Amino acid sequence: MIILAATPIGNLGDASRRLIEALESATVVAAEDTRTTQRLLAALGVANRPRLLALHDHNEKDRAPEIVELARESDVLVLSDAGMPTVSDPGYGLVAAAAAAGVTVTAIPGPSAVLTALAVSGLPTDRFTFEGFTPRKQGERLSAFRTLANEQRTMVFFEAPSRVAATLADMAAVFGDERAAAVCRELTKLHEEVVRGPLAELATWASGGVRGELVIVVGGAAAQEVAFPDAVTQVLEQVRAGTRLKDAAAEVSAHTGHSSRELYQSALARRANPDGS
Template identity: 50%
Template sequence: MSDKPDIGELVLVGAPLGNPADASARMREILATADIVAAEDTRRLSRLARDLAVTVSGRVVSYFEGNESRRTPDLVRALTEGATVAVVTDGGMPSVSDPGYRLVRGALAAGVPVTAAPGPSAVTTALALSGLPSDRFCFEGFLPRTGGARRSRLRTLAGEERTLVFFEAPHRVAGALADLAETFGPDRPAALCRELTKRYEEVLRQPLGELAAAAVAVPPRGEITLVVAGAATVDRPRPDDDTLRAAVTDLETTGMSRRDAVTAVADEHGLRRREVYDLVHRSSLTPD
């Protein structure tokens, strides 16, 4: 008599964004033992398994945007028959702007347990690296592809007080940044994060206008996450010059370099780094 359970389990597996060393031990175990591994890109899964020295013993099926609706019922049926199904995308957590949501809904409707092996997230990684307020934020995923629809969406977000996080494709990022600068204002602080955790990781922390100009001059490549300061960061009253100088001095007393202290104070108050630097520099040149 088989000891196979009457019902299976769906496991959402957080995959490394680019650096295989970020894979968890639990991820390795699930990939090695799951009955079915539903992968957004089966070739990337094979490459990741090789990098992790993991043998995927279960059946591997493709599960991406183009076949997600068609394949979900088959996977739900396998779950109800006792299979453990792991979902893994090209990077980050399944169902966060990636395949997985439909299967989660289908599994829950069928009474199948759903769990996760948490892993890296481009959303929270970019947010943490951006230097922008991270206590309250909202994730907007990908903006609409066409300019008119994109600008319309951005107009509804212009007054959002929380920090905003977007995904964007390399070939659309210049247009997206231009629309962001036009709608939110060119001085709104932002960060363009690309190739997170990979060899050529880069985080550009500049106002939207400067990022838009840079993207036209040298189009960025790779996977891109945009982090944009909320309206509250921009619209709050600017501290007076003495307060800003004192804030930089306080950070310097903790051992922070002047450059880093100026950057931290500028980011906190939604100001240009040059503006804060000039205040501090003029003060250091003023005789007592």
């Protein structure tokens, strides 16, 4: 089988007993960076030296079939540099290929930067969305944020230290200066820090420079920030994109707080009379 194994995101003490046992018995390990895996083995005192295969964003498509075939004969342990494979890390393509080939996939759960940041952010945790790394270019970043402007769920982003100030400023411009957020830095490490506040204040704080691994958590939009006519327009846009009217109304209702039934009826009326006459 293929075993997806979560590795520490900072503190080596978070390595589970199951992870260590799997490393001690593994014959084949597919690793995002084989050098990082070698350092992990040494740091955890694991004497076993399994066969290491590189599995990263640039070779996953080509390497997945080989690893799937290996997994038919013996277990293959899959590791990313930190956290759970497939979550903003290599592994999704491999899992999809294994599922298609009928090869069993399981996981050794463990540390997750996404869930850790969400838990300590002080923002709602009942519903959330993970958006991964933000786009590098400002235009693409702003466009991505505009599509999320009315998202009511808490949003979790990864960001590089060199771009965090610009990203927070762009978030403030789109989501609003006062939108609540948290920047989580160096989670589980010695210099762990969680800075909470409105986006505008966080952008000012980050302008002086920020170091370390970062996760940004942003509160969702208030339910009634979207005017009803605009919500109806959103429903019709989804319908034009191929979504059933009933499903589109339900989706927009979930994000705006407007009645699904009223959105459905208004969208029907606007479709029947698009010029408003």
